Amino acid sequence: MVGGQEQVGVWKAGWIRRGWGEGAPLLRKSFDLDKGVSRATAHVTALGVCELRLNGRKVGEDHLLPGWTDYRKRVYFHSYDVTERLHEGGNVLGGIVAPGWFAGYFGPFGDKGYYGHDAWFSVELVIEYLDGSSASICSDSSWKSVEGPILEADLLMGETYDARKEIDGWDRPGFDDAGWFPVSLLDAHERLPETIESYPGKPVHTVAELPAIGRSEPKPGTYVFNLGQNMVGVARLKIDVPAGTEVVMKHGEMLNPDGTVYTENLRSAKAIDRYIAKGGGEEVWQPRFTFHGFQYVEVSGLPSKPEPDAVTGVAWMSALQETSTFECSNEKVNQLFSNIRWGFRGNYIDVPTDCPQRDERLGWTGDTQMFIRSATYLADIRPFYEKWLVDLHDAQHANGGYPDMAPFMGRLGFASAAWADAGIICPYVLWQAYGATGFIRPWWTQMKKFMELIGSDDNRHNGPDAESYGDWLHFNSETPTRLIGLAYRAYDAQLMAEMAAALDAADDVAHFMNEARRGKALFRDALFEGAEIAVKTQTACALSIAMDLLDGDDLEKAKQGLVQSLEEHNGYLSTGFVGTGYLCPALTKAGRPDLAVQLLLNEEHPSWLYAVNQGATTIWERWNSWTEENGFGDVGMNSFNHYAFGSVCEWMFESLAGIKPGAPGFQTLEVAPCLTDRFDFVKASFDSLQGRVSIHWKKADAGFEIELETPVPATARLPFLTERVPAGRHLFKVLPDDEETCLLNSVAPQAILA
Structure with a gap:
């Protein structure tokens, strides 16, 4: 793929398909070159999914081009340097196009052809000659087409291929296409995407x-x-x-x-x-x-x-660069990490989907924001979200509400608490992980519009008649929908104040700090009855603690309520999609990392390791997607590859291993491992933009030993010691009982390299 944002100006190529028939037709155009080529670039797209071919071979290694967007608003083209693929004399440009997301089935509502009824292919080959002249070969009415061996092709339904119908040499020079048919050309009156531009992400x-x-x-x-x-x-x-x-x-x-x-x-x-x-x-x-x-x-x-x-x-x-390793002395936890990683891989296919197997596969915003911080550890997700943030804002409602899913498919709602908040949380997390305000600045006006909406007196997000999915798939422990909305309202305002400071927007800082105070007061009023907490679910208490929504005695009561709720559930969690990602961080923040570790190591359901014990290799949608007592869960909604509950990955890196950014983009590092004798060792590494961070802590004959390697200054927060250390390799010793921790050795980066 040509690097950077390739620009072609106005899209010149026509949109073509075979005049009739199902499946994925073959499209071809033969042309001659009579002089030397200095550079040739192919720009290809489709309303559907396509494959570009040139002189007998596929161009590029990508699948499902050009990816999924709201085709009514934009479609992307992909660009390839094909200079070495051309030669003087005869050449053939070919294409295969199938319905894909544009004209095929997708979503849980039986939709087919939501954006259009037929798939269309479009390509422009720009040739620059050695003599300084140039030419373009575009898809147009001169192309020819025929039915190929792909008789049916649908993302959900599958593909049917009749190898007896293969046409040898159809995309190579010298092939006789006299029996082929003229292509159909998309009429000028047909609605085309408003924008056709270079693909900003990483293709499949x-x-x-x-x-x-x-x-x-x-x-x-x-x-x-x-x-x-x-x-x-x-x-x-x-x-x-x-x-x-x-x-x-x-x-x-x-x-x-x-x-x-x-x-x-x-x-x-x-x-x-x-x-x-x-x-x-x-x-x-x-x-x-x-x-x-x-x-x-x-x-x-x-x-x-x-x-x-x-x-x-x-x-x-x-095609994202993976950036982390994790290993510990508990093989079941290692399998859990593998399950999380494979769930991430399977659901990051052009958009962050909820599940990849059933008739859904949608870019649910709630699942996305709940997992995104974990995803920043698993891979360099910057290009993926550069693309998806466009999808999200293309789908934003005129009133400022973010949708339940992006790309939007015309159903369900806007401004659902914990789902719509992806519009604030995702840019914030990306800024924290990569230090780039470019994830915030382009969308700032739209983000403020959303905040204006959820700060109004009567809104779907947190108003008196709030509607949402709540703590989706909680385990017999319902948290009021409005309370969740009020928590996110206050939390969003805090994040907006931080982002405003990064943008040097002083007026916005003051405004959102005030909104955060107001939001916290509203949340406190909804959570408490007088001096006591009225909603003592694990999710309500975890949000209170992890989002910094309470202070003083109120905060202490939330901590007590969280511990009490765990005791009432025999030390097991009861959270759903919303609460799970905040549960272990809240316990750690509340001074009870031991309970967070216990949750991680629980093996009956509901727990992470229950699925591991049943042979799971990805994260399940439900805590009880399958149980020994009842077999399969509700077939109406029971995915065995659903990453939302995998959001514990964030805690595994930041608390169990103990590495998290001390400043946006890992310019500094915070090191605070959860040292526990429940593990003999924990090892983790993360390739930040500043370089590799690695930590290895293990039980010693007495206490623990911690080996840290950091490319940036780090603050180590260990039992009875807070130590600021420079970039380099450092060895700490934590002794038991006598309240002593010491820095045994430090090695500067130069010495490590030597």
């Missing part, structure tokens, strides 16, 4: 290939391949069968009691791929224009038992 790539670790035959002729990991992407098929054999691949995350693939939780998403063989030897096929969330692939239609390597999982994700 293959990030791993997973060979099957097991193969079973639960019933005659039906074979189930276990990939050992719940993943997102496609399954590659390798077979040698007679021509016309139709192989059906069904995808699922779990197995039924009889060993077949469980698909009832997919709702209307079929997630079935079909391959019709051409025969004559080994055939290898991988779908292009669909994706699934699955661990198991059920294969049927084969005339004989397949080879163990007949199915390989090909995992897709937006």
